[in-house]
Amino acid sequence: MTDTSEQLYGRRVPLAQAPAKLTGQTAVVQVGRRWRCQRCHQLAGETDRLPQNVPYCRHCLNLGRLTALTKLYTIPEPNRFRMVTDSPLTWSGQLSPRQAAAAEQVLARLKTRTSQLLWAVTGAGKTEIVYPGLAWALQQGWRVAWTSPRVDVCLELAPRLAAAFTGIPQAVLYGGQPVPYAYRQLTICTTHQLLRFDQAFDLIIVDEVDAFPLATSPLLQGALRRAQKKTGCHLYLTATPGEDLQRQIKRRRLAVTYLPLRYHGYLLPPLTVKIAWHWPDRLATGRLPRGLVRQLRAYRRRVQRFLLFVPHVADIAPVLRALARLGMTHGVGVHAADPQRTAKVQQMRDGAVDFLVTTTILERGVTFPNVMVAILGGDDPVFSTAALVQIAGRVGRHRDFPRGDVVSYCQSQTRTVRRAQRMIRQLNRRGRRLGGQA
């Protein structure tokens, strides 16, 4: 087989030159009076036409335009990999007994090709728990994808997996990647990239399955479904499954492995709610809620570092000004479009600043050893239930500082806030049964 056919194993891609003895599928086909893209399976808009009335798909335009004249080529996945006889796992770390038990359960379900969810609290060591199962899957000659809706998760993960599975060649795919696609047994990619695959993977691991935009995008959920082989299975990883996944668990449609304790064996800090009436009006006059001021003053006396979450980027500057009036000047504001974002986060890690005022961008994926958290306006719609639980998970991540406060200042108790409190309570109840400490 030539090199080009390898490029098509389990893929669904357009080619500049049609290969011999391979018939392509039309990329945008007519369904009734509408047209449907065969890559993203979305309906093209009525007016999405090229001059000669040729329909094209705007939904997956970023992956290269498909029109009714384009052909998609695919070769069924042959799993043509070098046989791995020994365990490919070269990771030398140790799983804690609780992690090992969870890993064992994950592996057992993989062996029966059962789709499952690993629900582990933030800071439980999800990635490492999957290693034994992944090693087994690779040994079976399975083609595996490790995907996440967030590109930064993929980029952070790739070197870790490369170190843990040194013998397994991996492909890393994301929008604007510098290296071209290669046929590899282990693919690490963003969920968007799965649109280019067709029944390729025996196992798809979805990291941060609740993260934006996967949770709300039928396009990406369809991509997950179609990239998986008919005989394949998936493994979802999350700390905060959404309503839909929780419903599937309740109805026993989805096997679940819980890990309600963090790696150091302590419970999650509970989310405290305090009512702060009209805090936006007070903030407009340069004042913060009294309770928050008292809390932050206490931190300052103890030289305790903290994160203050606000709903919108526009709130950061007034909050910083209000804090400066209280004499708290050793902090900075960080938001998504901040050019110095990584530098400021690093300053916080190094202890160069005492606090960060930030938006939901720091809700997941960042670890500071010893911080407390306050949320101003936790009832704002930008803070979803998952976001609040993730924010609570920023506290107590270090073995030496396993406890802390998470206080949300709200104008009213909303459903999302109560759901977040309930999710933390439920996880902690399970954790206590396993001997977790508050």
Next chain:
Amino acid sequence: MRACLWCGRPIVVPVTLADIWHWGPLPTPIICRACRQRLQPIGSAKCPQCGRQQATVQRCHDCERWDDAFVNHAIFPYDAALKAYMQQYKFQGDYQLRLVMQPLIREALAREHYDVLVPIPITAATWRTRGFNQVTGWLTGQPFQQVLTVSAASKPRDQSSKTRQERLQTPQPFSLVAGAATVLAGKRVLLLDDVYTTGRTLRHAAAQISLGGAQAVTGLTLAR
């Protein structure tokens, strides 16, 4: 609720009492307010010859180097927003995005004085891959004459992938179609193109149009 044609976010149209009073269909913008604000037209401070946005109204450095009389007008500076637009419209081939610029091109054409409108053509190879001419896509019924053709052999590479030096050394890619002289003779011709970068393409086209017997040739581009 409508989604913005460009960024896909929902468009929120505030309904005022006046709108209700007028008792007609509500104005339905095709792009959202944020996208509209990204597009900032060139103001009055610009180069009088090529239309480039600058602090003064003197002839710009590039035009000094050309040292000729070809005049171009441009609507937008070729900034980050316009680059993003051209990337999606022209290079990704999102033909629907033509609707974003159609009203702006219509207004700009109304301000120009010309007899014959000549859009810059694309090669046959580009027609096959892109499927549309990005310049004529912006036209909404304005009459135009496709008197120029471009030979594929003369464009082995995209202009946009070259350096300034390479672009300036591009040989003449255009030729006139048969019978162009009858259309052009004694007429004021306006050339329409997407982006004016070095001015090379437009000047090549203008030279051919002049050979066809046009009285005057000027240019209009979306971006400079």
